[in-house]
Amino acid sequence: MSQEKIIEILSNIKEPVLGKDYVTLDFVKGISLNGKNLTLTLGITEINDEIIKKATDEVTSEFRKKMPEINIKDLKFTIGITEHTDAKKKSIMPGIKNTIAIASGKGGVGKSTIAVNLAVALAKEGAKVGLIDADIYGPSIPLMFGINKKPGVTKVGEKSMLVPLERYGVKVMSIGFLIEDKSAVVWRGPMASSALKQFIGDVVWDELDYLLFDMPPGTGDIQLTLSQTIPLTCAVIVTTPQDISLADARKGYVMFERVNVPTMGIIENMSYYQNPDGSREYIFGKGGGQRMSEEFNVKLLGEIPLNMKIREGGDQGIPVAEGDSGSEVTGIFKRIAKDTIREINLMNVKNSEDQGLVIEI
Numbered sequence: 265m266s267q268e269k270i271i272e273i274l275s276n277i278k279e280p281v282l283g284k285d286y287v288t289l290d291f292v293k294g295i296s297l298n299g300k301n302l303t304l305t306l307g308i309t310e311i312n313d314e315i316i317k318k319a320t321d322e323v324t325s326e327f328r329k330k331m332p333e334i335n336i337k338d339l340k341f342t343i344g345i346t347e348h349t350d351a352k353k354k355s356i357m358p359g360i361k362n363t364i365a366i367a368s369g370k371g372g373v374g375k376s377t378i379a380v381n382l383a384v385a386l387a388k389e390g391a392k393v394g395l396i397d398a399d400i401y402g403p404s405i406p407l408m409f410g411i412n413k414k415p416g417v418t419k420v421g422e423k424s425m426l427v428p429l430e431r432y433g434v435k436v437m438s439i440g441f442l443i444e445d446k447s448a449v450v451w452r453g454p455m456a457s458s459a460l461k462q463f464i465g466d467v468v469w470d471e472l473d474y475l476l477f478d479m480p481p482g483t484g485d486i487q488l489t490l491s492q493t494i495p496l497t498c499a500v501i502v503t504t505p506q507d508i509s510l511a512d513a514r515k516g517y518v519m520f521e522r523v524n525v526p527t528m529g530i531i532e533n534m535s536y537y538q539n540p541d542g543s544r545e546y547i548f549g550k551g552g553g554q555r556m557s558e559e560f561n562v563k564l565l566g567e568i569p570l571n572m573k574i575r576e577g578g579d580q581g582i583p584v585a586e587g588d589s590g591s592e593v594t595g596i597f598k599r600i601a602k603d604t605i606r607e608i609n610l611m612n613v614k615n616s617e618d619q620g621l622v623i624e625i
């Protein structure tokens with residue numbers, strides 16, 4: 265009885281970032297009532313002092329009004345991640361809440377670097393994260409994660425499934441774990457697409473909040489096939505400030521638009537080099553990411569400097585996002601991870617509202 269009443273009250277309190285109630289969002293993570301003492305754990309889109317204070321005030325005042333007999337002994341907040349509701353995604357990967365393609369038109373702009381660091385930073389925020397190296401022509405995830413092993417195999421019913429390798433709190437799968445001589449395989453479009461399908465369907469991912477795809481460069485047929493193979497929540501486009509890279513990034517945006525995948529954000533990489541005295545040099549030009557963001561009305565998620573630690577982290581298999589949170593670059597990836605969680609939550613809430621708009625005739 266009390267339990268029902270508690271849920272009823274929570275169904276009337278809105279999570280401050282998304283403006284939807286905790287029950288609808290599936291953000292009621294724990295209720296434990298011991299006599300008059302209530303311990304409550306709720307999901308929230310962003311954990312910062314201001315938002316936690318607002319949420320705490322709202323919850324305590326509602327309970328004081330509607331259930332004055334109980335005492336909220338402990339009110340905890342954990343990261344709340346909503347699910348992208350999509351029928352195709354649900355049938356292919358039921359335990360996976362959201363899928364994100366990290367893409368760009370060009371190679372060498374830092375997609376893999378960003379995919380790896382974003383995955384690690386999301387895991388540090390408390391999300392369950394997986395990463396698929398979809399760049400089966402030039403897999404870089406094994407090196408960037410410092411993994412030199414083969415994934416295990418397990419039986420699920422009759423079927424043999426691969427067990428993803430796990431590091432820095434991220435489950436990863438790459439063709440690089442499976443083939444000895446990378447030059448031996450010449451992939452054609454359909455083969456690439458079926459290899460990717462296996463990484464989705466024949467791997468034990470369990471439950472994931474985010475599955476990231478480190479995409480191969482380009483916007484040709486293969487990329488298009490891949491984008492259609494994976495039921496994507498959204499794309500994140502990586503570009504450098506240079507015109508030539510931006511031109512390709514625009515093509516990337518248009519390609520995803522053609523297959524109805526929204527671009528959630530743009531990340532500008534190699535934005536500047538910071539001298540020891542704090543002054544900045546704009547080696548590849550300035551403000552390109554910002555201009556593209558305005559042109560397409562897509563959020564600029566971040567501007568990442570050209571930084572030796574980022575390159576070294578990639579080569580040594582220890583992503584900078586894993587490093588100490590006081591460092592500037594680690595902080596940038598942390599900010600991007602927080603924004604990613606918020607933007608995707610907002611997108612999912614909007615989607616489910618749109619889907620709820622059924623017009624009956």
Ligand SMILES: Nc1ncnc2c1ncn2[C@@H]1O[C@H](COP(=O)(O)OP(=O)(O)O)[C@@H](O)[C@H]1O
Nearest residue numbers: 371372373374375376377569570571574575578
């Ligand atoms: N912001 C950065 N600062 C320094 N080096 C970087 C940065 N971003 C990427 N790199 C380096 O540039 C190279 C290419 O990056 P990579 O992520 O493999 O690009 P892509 O996946 O787009 O081909 C790698 O050696 C990587 O370590």
Ligand SMILES: [Mg+2]
Nearest residue numbers: 375376399404
């Ligand atoms: Mg790459």
